[in-house]
Amino acid sequence: MFRSALRALTVFGVMAAAPxxxxxxxAGDHTQGPAALPHAHFHFEGVFGTFDRASAQRGFQVxxxxxxxxxxxxxxxxxxxxxxxxxxAEVRAIAATVxxxxxxxxxxxxxxxxxxxxxxxxxxxxxxxxxxAANNGAAPPDxxxxxxxxxxxxxxxxxxxxxxxxxxxxxxxxxxxNYNRYFPGNQIAMSAPLREEGQVEYADGTKATVExxxxxxxxxxxWAAEPEMExxxxxxxxxxxxxxxxxxxxxxxxxxxxxxxxx
Amino acid sequence: xxxxxxxSTFKNPVIRWVDSRLPIFSMMQNEYGTFxxxxxxxxxWNFGALAMxxxxxxxxxxxxxxxxxxxxxxxxxxxVERIMRDVNYGWLFRYVHANGASMFFIVVYVHIWRGMxxxxxxxxxxxxxxxxxxxxxxxxxxAFMGYVLPWGQMSFWGATVITxxxxxxxxxxxxxxxxxxxxxxxxxxxxxxxxxxxxxLPFVIFGVVFLxxxxxxxxxxxxxxxxxxxxxxxxxxxxPYYTAKDSVGMVVYFIVFASLVFFAPxxxxxxxxxxxxxxxxxxxxxxxxWYFLPYYAILRAVPDKLGGVLLMFGSILxxxxxxxxxxxxxxxxxxxxxxxxxxLLWGIAFGVLMYCGxxxxxxxxxxxxxxxxxxxxxxFLVILPLLGRLERPLPLPESIAKPVLRGGGPLPAxxxxxxxxxx
Numbered sequence: 001m002f003r004s005a006l007r008a009l010t011v012f013g014v015m016a017a018a019p020x021x022x023x024x025x026x027a028g029d030h031t032q033g034p035a036a037l038p039h040a041h042f043h044f045e046g047v048f049g050t051f052d053r054a055s056a057q058r059g060f061q062v063x064x065x066x067x068x069x070x071x072x073x074x075x076x077x078x079x080x081x082x083x084x085x086x087x088x089a090e091v092r093a094i095a096a097t098v099x100x101x102x103x104x105x106x107x108x109x110x111x112x113x114x115x116x117x118x119x120x121x122x123x124x125x126x127x128x129x130x131x132x133a134a135n136n137g138a139a140p141p142d143x144x145x146x147x148x149x150x151x152x153x154x155x156x157x158x159x160x161x162x163x164x165x166x167x168x169x170x171x172x173x174x175x176x177x178n179y180n181r182y183f184p185g186n187q188i189a190m191s192a193p194l195r196e197e198g199q200v201e202y203a204d205g206t207k208a209t210v211e212x213x214x215x216x217x218x219x220x221x222x223w224a225a226e227p228e229m230e231x232x233x234x235x236x237x238x239x240x241x242x243x244x245x246x247x248x249x250x251x252x253x254x255x256x257x258x259x260x261x262x263x
Numbered sequence: 264x265x266x267x268x269x270x271s272t273f274k275n276p277v278i279r280w281v282d283s284r285l286p287i288f289s290m291m292q293n294e295y296g297t298f299x300x301x302x303x304x305x306x307x308w309n310f311g312a313l314a315m316x317x318x319x320x321x322x323x324x325x326x327x328x329x330x331x332x333x334x335x336x337x338x339x340x341x342x343v344e345r346i347m348r349d350v351n352y353g354w355l356f357r358y359v360h361a362n363g364a365s366m367f368f369i370v371v372y373v374h375i376w377r378g379m380x381x382x383x384x385x386x387x388x389x390x391x392x393x394x395x396x397x398x399x400x401x402x403x404x405x406a407f408m409g410y411v412l413p414w415g416q417m418s419f420w421g422a423t424v425i426t427x428x429x430x431x432x433x434x435x436x437x438x439x440x441x442x443x444x445x446x447x448x449x450x451x452x453x454x455x456x457x458x459x460x461x462x463x464l465p466f467v468i469f470g471v472v473f474l475x476x477x478x479x480x481x482x483x484x485x486x487x488x489x490x491x492x493x494x495x496x497x498x499x500x501x502x503p504y505y506t507a508k509d510s511v512g513m514v515v516y517f518i519v520f521a522s523l524v525f526f527a528p529x530x531x532x533x534x535x536x537x538x539x540x541x542x543x544x545x546x547x548x549x550x551x552x553w554y555f556l557p558y559y560a561i562l563r564a565v566p567d568k569l570g571g572v573l574l575m576f577g578s579i580l581x582x583x584x585x586x587x588x589x590x591x592x593x594x595x596x597x598x599x600x601x602x603x604x605x606x607l608l609w610g611i612a613f614g615v616l617m618y619c620g621x622x623x624x625x626x627x628x629x630x631x632x633x634x635x636x637x638x639x640x641x642x643f644l645v646i647l648p649l650l651g652r653l654e655r656p657l658p659l660p661e662s663i664a665k666p667v668l669r670g671g672g673p674l675p676a677x678x679x680x681x682x683x684x685x686x
Contacts, residue, residue: 047526075344075348080348142539148529149535153534184547228354233526236526239517239525240521243514243517244518246514250513250514251511254507254511258508
């Protein structure tokens with residue numbers, strides 16, 4: 001009986017693993033050759049991983065001062081930044097720096113007002129066509145869930161931001177295109193956003209190297225894509241512990257009930 | 264059945280009063296309490312109950328998701344993200360629902376494999392099996408339409424590719440496609456009708472599952488030996504023996520399920536589906552969800568579109584006639600020394616197809632897909648019908664209570680009285 005239990009579990013495991021492998025195997029089929037991604041270590045990885053809030057807050061600063069010139073994050077509201085560990089006063093101040101078009105008021109007029117906690121992040125362009133026209137024909141993608149929208153999300157983002165280089169000799173580059181080791185096809189419309197040390201000035205005194213800025217903004221984008229991650233993993237640990245104990249009890253019960261059955 | 268009050272055996276006066284007029288308690292008692300069940304089930308027999316639980320989980324989470332979801336092309340993606348960010352425990356419901364679909368297919372694939380290995384489809388359970396195949400087809404339709412709802416890139420392009428398959432049929436093809444789309448491309452009417460049907464079909468499945476269970480309780484369960492129940496000594500009451508055994512499998516199932524939901528919720532999904540649908544940009548690789556990959560591989564293995572579509576549908580439809588393709592009188596593969604290897608090979612071919620379905624249709628993957636497709640059908644249409652005549656099965660045990668030892672021959676006296684492995 002125990003043997004058949006093992007066998008059933010093995011089959012279950014294989015059945016569970018086979019589909020799990022499939023998408024992983026399906027990934028990374030790029031006809032042109034982006035280099036293999038370097039794997040940075042992130043604090044949010046693993047079953048007990050949590051966000052490095054200091055890094056993610058610095059990453060928000062990088063987003064605000066660099067990325068947000070072209071990239072929207074339209075699914076986030078300023079109030080979400082409270083979960084990142086910023087104080088309410090700080091977040092209100094951040095929201096107030098943008099001007100929001102609101103209305104119509106009682107006279108039927110549209111009006112402008114400073115941003116509030118409940119406002120969505122302001123987008124840099126009024127619509128996609130404007131974004132496209134201002135950026136050499138390539139609309140900068142929204143970054144709200146970008147970390148989930150790319151294979152190996154955070155590793156890809158970190159690699160892409162640090163992957164700019166001069167094109168290899170003999171490679172014909174398109175007009176206004178930039179060489180990047182990790183972008184599929186190696187030609188990306190976005191010019192290197194993180195170019196030099198000290199591009200942003202971190203309030204906490206961290207040295208703003210390109211590598212540091214890339215890691216920080218990746219941490220921020222990962223948080224933005226999966227703000228529920230910490231609650232999710234905490235709940236998961238509890239569930240698995242509970243189920244393991246319950247499983248032991250269920251198995252003991254089953255053995256006791258079956259003890260007198262010859263089979 | 265005579266007219267008048269049902270003769271209830273329940274002592275509690277309230278239960279007795281209800282049961283005399285509507286013997287629902289007696290029914291539950293008969294079908295899930297004292298129901299005589301073969302005593303020799305292994306853990307493969309957990310998966311029917313697991314599938315039932317999975318269906319209920321999908322319906323429960325789906326109803327709550329539908330309260331917050333907006334089926335409109337300009338709002339669907341954002342409404343799903345709103346569920347993830349702003350709805351209380353919305354992320355939990357959505358991840359349980361999304362991974363629940365994968366778990367459902369894992370469970371049902373094991374359940375189907377169990378049926379094939381132990382010959383559960385054979386007389387007298389042919390209709391039970393056929394109803395099961397109907398459930399599987401309904402599941403596939405439901406899963407496909409559900410995957411379209413978040414309106415990401417893979418939703419949109421998956422819907423475009425799969426609905427376009429119907430255009431391969433001569434004369435009626437284009438009309439079917441227009442009907443599926445509700446227009447001339449995948450657009451808002453498509454999303455609306457898919458949402459409506461995605462909400463409806465699970466309840467249809469629930470109804471057909473009821474028929475599946477009803478049919479099961481007429482014929483009784485098959486068992487690992489594949490022989491008929493001969494006496495009460497062969498059976499145990501369903502409760503507490505199999506409620507206890509199913510509980511063990513249920514907890515293991517929940518651990519796998521929880522691991523996916525809490526620690527790798529997007530592992531089985533595609534990154535591209537977090538990009539909002541864009542009819543102007545085609546993803547580099549349009550790949551269905553993992554559970555459809557084998558059929559996708561069969562589709563692409565055939566160089567002709569109509570041929571591919573027919574073979575793809577045929578790969579499931581052939582299951583309908585499986586009870587008559589298998590000519591062997593022996594159910595369980597335990598007693599079929601040759602067939603079991605061919606069936607194992609069929610399982611491997613299914614796995615190869617799943618692997619190739621996720622790969623680009625070029626080079627070695629096409630060759631592998633073709634060989635596996637050929638074997639997939641050869642097993643059903645050639646090998647299985649022939650083996651029933653050619654293969655000499657091993658001697659069957661006299662009864663479930665008195666199994667023969669490996670290789671045949673009666674049990675030595677006294678061995679049956681000694682409890683064997685207790686697990």
